[in-house]
Structures are given as structure tokens and as C-alpha cells.
Amino acid sequence: MTRKRTPAQGGRADRAAAAALLRRAAASQPPGPFRPGFWKSPLRGLWLTSVLAVVLLAGLSVMVITGLLSYAAYNPRLPHNDPTPGASLLKFYLFSWPTHPAWLYRVNQGVHITLGLALVPVLLAKLWSVLPRLFTWPPARSPAQLLERLSLIMLVGGALFEFATGILDIQNYYVFPFSFYTAHLYGAWVFIAGLVIHVSVRFGLMRAGLRSRSLRRELRTPLAGTVPEDPDPSGLRAARPAAPTLSRRGLLAATGGASAGLAALVVGQSIGGWTRRAALFGPRGLSAAGPGSLPVNRTAAAAAITDQDVGDGYRLVLAGARQVTLTREQVLAMPQQTVVLPIACVEGWSAAAAWTGVRLADLARTAGITSPGPAEVESVQRKGPFRKVVLSTAQVNDPGSLLALRLGGTDLPRDHGYPARTVIPGAPGVHCTKWVGRITFSEQA
Amino acid sequence: MTGAVSRLRRWYGAPLRHLLALLASFALAGYATAAVAAAGQWRGFALWFGAAIVAHDLLLFPVYSFADRMLRQSLRRRAGGGRSPRPAGAGQTSAAHAAPPVLNYLRVPAAFSLLLLLVWFPLILGLSSDRYQRASGLSASPYLWRWLAVTGTAFAASAVWYAVSLRRPAGHVRRRCGPGRR
Numbered sequence: 221m222t223r224k225r226t227p228a229q230g231g232r233a234d235r236a237a238a239a240a241l242l243r244r245a246a247a248s249q250p251p252g253p254f255r256p257g258f259w260k261s262p263l264r265g266l267w268l269t270s271v272l273a274v275v276l277l278a279g280l281s282v283m284v285i286t287g288l289l290s291y292a293a294y295n296p297r298l299p300h301n302d303p304t305p306g307a308s309l310l311k312f313y314l315f316s317w318p319t320h321p322a323w324l325y326r327v328n329q330g331v332h333i334t335l336g337l338a339l340v341p342v343l344l345a346k347l348w349s350v351l352p353r354l355f356t357w358p359p360a361r362s363p364a365q366l367l368e369r370l371s372l373i374m375l376v377g378g379a380l381f382e383f384a385t386g387i388l389d390i391q392n393y394y395v396f397p398f399s400f401y402t403a404h405l406y407g408a409w410v411f412i413a414g415l416v417i418h419v420s421v422r423f424g425l426m427r428a429g430l431r432s433r434s435l436r437r438e439l440r441t442p443l444a445g446t447v448p449e450d451p452d453p454s455g456l457r458a459a460r461p462a463a464p465t466l467s468r469r470g471l472l473a474a475t476g477g478a479s480a481g482l483a484a485l486v487v488g489q490s491i492g493g494w495t496r497r498a499a500l501f502g503p504r505g506l507s508a509a510g511p512g513s514l515p516v517n518r519t520a521a522a523a524a525i526t527d528q529d530v531g532d533g534y535r536l537v538l539a540g541a542r543q544v545t546l547t548r549e550q551v552l553a554m555p556q557q558t559v560v561l562p563i564a565c566v567e568g569w570s571a572a573a574a575w576t577g578v579r580l581a582d583l584a585r586t587a588g589i590t591s592p593g594p595a596e597v598e599s600v601q602r603k604g605p606f607r608k609v610v611l612s613t614a615q616v617n618d619p620g621s622l623l624a625l626r627l628g629g630t631d632l633p634r635d636h637g638y639p640a641r642t643v644i645p646g647a648p649g650v651h652c653t654k655w656v657g658r659i660t661f662s663e664q665a
Numbered sequence: 666m667t668g669a670v671s672r673l674r675r676w677y678g679a680p681l682r683h684l685l686a687l688l689a690s691f692a693l694a695g696y697a698t699a700a701v702a703a704a705g706q707w708r709g710f711a712l713w714f715g716a717a718i719v720a721h722d723l724l725l726f727p728v729y730s731f732a733d734r735m736l737r738q739s740l741r742r743r744a745g746g747g748r749s750p751r752p753a754g755a756g757q758t759s760a761a762h763a764a765p766p767v768l769n770y771l772r773v774p775a776a777f778s779l780l781l782l783l784v785w786f787p788l789i790l791g792l793s794s795d796r797y798q799r800a801s802g803l804s805a806s807p808y809l810w811r812w813l814a815v816t817g818t819a820f821a822a823s824a825v826w827y828a829v830s831l832r833r834p835a836g837h838v839r840r841r842c843g844p845g846r847r
Contacts, residue, residue, distance in 0.1 A: 304700075304704070305700075305703075305704065306699075306700035306704060307696060307699070307700035307703075309696065310697065310700070337784060340780065340783075340784055341780060344725070344780075347721045347722065347726075348721075348726065351722055351726060354722050361678070362677065362678025362679070363676065363677050364677050364678035364679035364684070365678060367684070367687045368683075368687065370691075371690060371691070373718055374690065374691075374694045376718055376721075376722075377714050377715070377717045377718035378714075378717075379717075380717035380718070380720050380721065381713060381714050381717040384713070384717060384720070385713070387784055388787060391785070391787040391788050391793055391797065392787075392793045392796045392797045392800055392801075393787035393792055393793035394793075394796070396709060396713055397706070397708070397709030397712070397713075398701070398706040398709040398710050399704070399706060402700075402701060402704050402706055403701065403706065403709075403710055406697040406700050406701045406710075407697075407710070407714070409693065409694070409696075409697035410694040410697050410714075412693070413690040413691070413693040413694040413697070414694070416690060417686060417687055417690035420686060421683070421686075465737070465766070465768055465769070466772075470769060474773050474776065477773075477777075478776070478777050478780055481777060482780070482781070482784065485781075485815070500811045500814075500815065501781070501784075501785050501808070501811065503788065503797065503801065504801065504803075506807075506811075507801075507803045507804070507807060508801070515801065516801055516802050517800065517801070518800050519799060519800065519801070519802045521799060522799040635802060
């Protein structure tokens with residue numbers, strides 16, 4: 221029918237029909253949570269949401285930065301090192317990961333994991349505080365509003381997706397049907413898109429919200445003095461609030477306390493020393509706190525290392541200008557260095573230890589390489605995501621980079637990579653290859 | 666501003682830079698998702714992402730708000746039939762000498778305990794214990810006991826706090842900041 225009309229007539233009629241449809245939809249408001257009277261909490265309001273928002277904004281910004289740095293730490297531009305292929309435009313910020321300070325990766329991951337856990341209660345409180353907005357009726361009054369609401373899919377979905385995959389990964393609970401590296405990295409970019417647009421659209425409202433009440437006064441107001449916030453156009457405040465059962469400061473204290481509690485029960489696995497005993501819930505916390513014990517990411521059994529692989533028949537192959545095959549005794553006869561370096565896992569735990577072995581630069585010279593460039597380190601391990609990694613020029617030449625044979629004055633335990641493993645200052649734990657069978661050096665370009 | 670642009674703007678309902686910014690953010694998200702698809706993993710990714718969108722609002726929230734309502738109702742029943750649900754309610758000066766409400770002394774430790782469970786359930790319930798043990802050489806069995814111990818400690822600390830608040834002269838905080846103050 222519309223096809224027979226002129227475009228102008230059709231447009232007008234369509235608009236009228238659409239307006240009528242909107243009016244009908246607004247009038248036939250569905251029951252339950254879509255009714256303004258459904259939401260009763262007297263604590264919800266623009267101020268509370270804004271306080272939670274500003275904490276989240278700061279915290280999530282740090283999560284984004286530490287997360288992207290964590291990816292850069294793998295030196296993904298070198299061959300074999302990128303577990304997440306594709307989307308090269310999203311890799312614009314990469315740089316060669318430094319070897320100093322040696323604690324950089326350790327601190328980065330400790331912050332990423334501990335802060336992420338501490339933000340869980342804040343995120344939940346924020347989602348609770350804005351929940352009535354999900355049921356706004358009609359769902360959108362303009363295309364602008366519709367797009368804005370759709371963008372929340374990236375924000376809310378992205379945040380919960382990132383938190384869920386991260387939290388499951390650190391517990392080795394791989395129930396997700398995708399690669400953690402791929403999904404956590406690209407999920408992060410979807411979240412970043414949602415976060416940036418949400419902040420640009422809502423920053424002014426958040427500022428107004430923060431100014432609408434005095435934080436100091438709220439922190440002094442007990443339950444008896446707790447009253448609902450003033451109504452505002454954001455629609456966060458309940459239309460008919462019930463009497464409060466918790467003060468606003470009580471809610472903030474409970475949220476902050478839960479954050480602090482979650483962090484306190486895990487941060488020891490990143491700091492190490494006696495604090496590891498307080499880390500009741502770190503996957504390498506209290507459980508890995510025995511005297512002189514160093515946590516293990518992957519045991520020899522899990523890596524399917526056999527006696528044959530690492531027994532008397534073990535040989536280290538150094539390739540370069542020439543190929544040299546060495547027994548462990550021959551490597552032990554070379555000049556030995558001792559360095560104190562942390563092993564730091566992407567999963568947040570870390571521990572420092574004294575490693576003794578041969579400098580990678582010295583091994584390169586043995587293979588006839590005078591000015592070493594990137595080197596490929598290969599484990600005798602037959603499969604596994606990081607059995608082969610490529611170290612950067614800076615990593616190979618750093619005097620702290622060793623092929624370690626001893627740990628804390630004794631031979632390496634098999635779970636820590638006996639007969640020989642690399643330790644690289646500031647590198648992710650998985651780039652400190654265990655059970656090293658072959659190193660291929662190259663001359664600097 | 667030309668007529669067409671202002672008409673578009675009126676129809677859209679916001680300045681056009683709003684539209685451009687949103688389109689740019691969708692493009693970025695689409696580009697990242699395309700990389701997941703290129704890796705052959707879009708199906709699982711989309712499923713988990715979709716579940717994440719509703720995980721709090723349609724799953725967690727109904728559960729915890731229902732549990733909270735049950736807790737409040739049972740405390741109200743214990744407090745005795747038709748009385749006010751909240752002895753220390755705003756503006757109820759008559760309650761100044763009554764015992765402080767026990768509700769939040771139960772709510773807070775319970776919420777913290779459930780939060781720990783929400784975060785650490787794979788270790789606490791031993792769902793990944795085989796994998797965890799093979800990887801780390803450690804047993805996952807202590808985590809259930811640690812969770813129970815932390816839960817017990819949280820409730821015990823809350824009980825002590827409650828006992829202290831009972832001994833404190835009632836209303837000594839309330840006088841500083843009376844009902845109705847904004």
C-alpha cells in the first residue's frame with residue numbers, strides 16, 4: 221500500500237503511525253519491574269551510582285592498562301609468541317617488553333589480578349544500583365537512546381565476560397568453549413569500546429551526581445538519618461521508596477570492606493614472603509607457602525615430561541653459526557652466574573628466587589654468535605601452548621638472562637625445569653621455558 | 666546547519682557527534698569480535714557474552730534479593746507479628762531504647778561469604794581440582810575448609826560487634842544526626 225503513495229505522504233503517515241504505536245506502547249506498560257513503583261530501595265539514586273561509578277572508572281582504567289601491558293609483555297610481534305592471531309590494528313601500541321625493572325611484570329600482574337578481584341563487589345553494587353534502568357518503559361524514546369542502550373551490551377556484557385573468564389582462568393577451571401587468551405583479549409576490546417562510549421556520554425551526569433550530596437555528610441549519617449536522594453531525571457531514585465534497612469554509608473562500607481577482604485585474602489600470592497600465608501584463596505597462596513618452596517605453574521607430570529627426556533640421555537642443543545650439543549655437566553662447567561629474579565605468572569602469583577646458571581649471551585657465543593638478536597627457546601615438552609618461545613634481542617643480551625641449572629643452591633627440581641630452564645628478567649613466567657632442549661640463536665640484524 | 670542535517674538531528678534525538686561516537690564504538694567492538702570469529706571461536710564467545718549480559722540482572726539479582734527478602738521476613742516474624750519491620754526506622758524515636766536490629770549483622774557476613782563463594786567456587790567446590798592439582802602439584806581440598814573458616818569468622822566477628830552495640834548506650838550515635846536531616 222505504501223508503495224502507491226508519494227514518498228512525502230508515506231513518510232508523514234509512517235511517522236504518525238509510529239507515534240501512535242509509541243503512545244500505545246507507553247500506555248500498555250508491562251507489569252512488574254517495568255512499573256516505577258516496583259523498585260523500592262531508598263538507597264538507589266544518582267549520587268550513590270555516581271560514587272560507585274567513579275571508583276569503577278578509576279579501577280577499570282587500571283585494569284585496562286595492566287591488561288594491555290600484560291599482552292605486550294609476551295612480545296607478540298616476534299614469531300610464535302602471539303597466542304591471539306588477527307586484528308592487527310588492535311596491536312598498535314606494542315613495544316619491545318623491557319627487562320628492567322625486573323619486577324615490572326610481577327607488579328603488573330599482581331595489580332591486574334588483585335584489583336580485578338577487589339572490583340567484583342563494586343561492580344555488583346553498581347549493577348544493583350542501576351538495575352531499574354534496565355526496565356525503562358518505553359525502552360527508548362529516540363534512536364539516540366536506543367543506540368545508547370545497545371552500547372550497554374558492550375559495557376555490561378564486556379565487564380562480566382572479562383571478570384568471569386579471568387576469575388575462572390586463575391582457578392584452572394577451563395569450562396569455556398574458547399581459548400582464554402583470544403577471548404579475554406578481544407572481549408577486553410569490546411568492553412573498552414563500551415566503557416569509552418559510556419564514560420563520554422555519562423561523565424557529566426556522574427559529575428552532577430557526585431556534587432548532589434556531600435560525601436562527608438553521608439559518611440556521618442547513620443541509618444536513623446538516612447533519607448532517599450532527591451528525585452532527578454536519571455530515574456535511579458525509587459518513585460515510592462521504602463523505609464531504609466541500611467544506611468548509605470553502611471552500603472558503601474560493606475562494599476569497600478568486601479573489596480578489601482577479597483584483596484587481602486589473595487594479595488599474598490603476589491607479594492610473597494610471610495604474606496603468602498595470609499593468602500587463603502590465591503591459587504598459589506597459602507597452599508604454596510611451604511618453607512623454601514617456589515610455586516609451580518605446570519608440573520613435569522602435567523607437561524608429560526618423562527625420565528627419558530631429562531635423564532642421562534639429556535642433551536642441550538645450541539644452534540647459531542654452528543651447532544653445539546652439550547651434556548648438563550658440560551653446561552655446568554661453563555662460567556656460572558647467580559641472579560635473584562621473580563617468577564611471575566600471568567595468573568597473578570609470583571615469587572623471587574636465586575637462580576644459578578649460564579648467561580644466554582655466553583651460550584650464544586658458544587654457538588658462534590657474536591652479537592645476538594632474537595633467540596628461539598624450545599622445551600623438550602612435546603605439546604603445550606608455550607613449548608617454544610622467541611626471546612627479544614634485549615632479553616637475550618640482558619646479563620640477568622640465564623639458562624638456570626640450580627635454584628636456591630641446589631639442582632633444579634624437575635617441576636621447576638630440571639635439567640635446565642631459562643629465567644628472563646621481567647618476562648612472563650611462560651617465557652621462562654622449562655626443560656630447555658634447544659636454543660636457536662641469531663645474529664643481530 | 667543545513668535543513669537536512671537539522672532534520673536528521675531532530676529525528677535522531679541527540680547531536681550528530683553522539684551518533685558518530687556510538688558508531689565508532691560499535692565498529693571497534695565489531696572489529697574485535699571479527700578477530701574472535703576469524704579464530705573460529707565466535708559461537709562460544711557469543712554464547713558466553715550473551716550470558717554475561719544477563720548474568721547479574723536476570724540471574725544473580727533475583728536470587729540475592731529473594732534471599733534478602735526471606736531473611737527480613739523471618740526476622741520480622743521472630744520480632745513478633747504485626748509490629749513494624751524495622752525498630753530503628755527513620756523517624757521512630759520510640760525505638761531509641763530497643764535493641765538495634767540484628768538484620769545487618771547477619772546480612773553483611775552472609776553477603777561476604779556468598780561473594781567469596783561466587784568468586785572462588787571452582788576451588789571451593791573442587792570443580793577443577795584434577796586440573797589444578799596436575800598443574801600446581803597442590804591439593805584443592807583445603808579451599809572448602811578455608812571458606813567455611815572465613816565464613817565462621819565473619820559471622821563471629823559480626824556477633825561480637827552486635828554484642829558491643831547492645832552494651833553501647835542506645836541512641837548515642839543517633840543524636841548527632843537526627844531523622845529528617847538531609
